[in-house]
Ligand code: TXA
């Protein structure tokens with residue numbers, strides 16, 4: 351199969367809509383990351399998504415809608431707290447876990463009694479959902495285990511020959527996947543941090559809880575609230591280590607480790623901020639120092655670049671976990687198997 355990459359136009363949207371209605375898959379730009387979209391009401395389309403990604407069958411897909419009016423048939427109830435979050439943060443980078451209705455196939459929800467629903471901010475995403483005329487199930491458009499794609503080109507790298515079409519909506523503004531929030535209980539629980547931050551949720555609801563696995567690895571045999579937490583994610587080939595502490599100490603520790611590893615024959619790269627002095631050592635930029643949003647937009651591309659360059663060791667500067675920084679540290683932490691040096 352030849353994979354076409356087309357700009358978002360009336361024609362390409364019509365083509366995308368037709369492919370989705372016929373049970374096929376299309377690369378969908380969103381404000382977070384590119385998604386691998388298929389008809390959320392079609393069990394066969396869902397199976398094709400799992401196959402194209404190489405995704406374990408027990409990891410559920412999230413369902414994208416273009417307006418809140420499309421939600422009632424997809425869920426059994428919408429708790430009050432969820433309604434408030436929808437009003438405050440949709441359209442936007444937030445997925446709400448809700449009790450699922452029967453029309454959502456078990457393949458989409460991976461057998462769970464709940465479904466994740468998202469109303470994206472991206473105009474292109476919503477136009478594609480409208481063109482399809484059905485809700486679109488879309489996991490991130492990477493092959494399973496790879497960093498999520500933040501450009502159409504990244505998605506093509508992973509999906510070339512596997513799907514007929516990717517709509518190119520340009521680079522993703524947020525750069526990390528949506529916040530996944532379990533809104534089925536009394537207190538909302540952030541299962542995966544993203545652009546809608548714990549601070550923002552707390553501001554609206556007066557309370558929030560963050561799942562302990564957001565910043566810690568799983569123990570053997572442990573049960574998780576979100577299947578995606580179980581899987582190795584975002585991991586580059588390079589052994590990845592995070593350095594956290596005062597900026598000067600972090601820079602000094604990274605430089606020392608870099609030099610020792612290079613002398614021992616490793617291929618080393620630093621994921622570090624602009625303006626931090628790493629001398630002539632290889633650095634992949636995370637953007638402006640202190641900007642967690644810059645790091646969010648650049649992290650997945652940086653992890654892909656490590657692999658392209660054939661690096662064997664990556665030394666990363668941590669970011670503060672305030673705001674979207676928590677999402678950055680969750681993704682960086684998982685890429686590093688939570689190997690964090692406190693200096
Ligand atoms: O920003 C995003 O969310 C992107 C774009 C394309 O919208 N999509 C995305 O999908 O990141 P995916 O499948 O890569 O990540 C969805 C996460 C997974 O970790 C999955 O385990 C979790 O959400 N999830 C989905 N349904 C769930 C459910 N019913 N209960 C708990 N976790 C769920």
Ligand code: MG
Nearest residue numbers: 489490498527
């Ligand atoms: Mg994913």
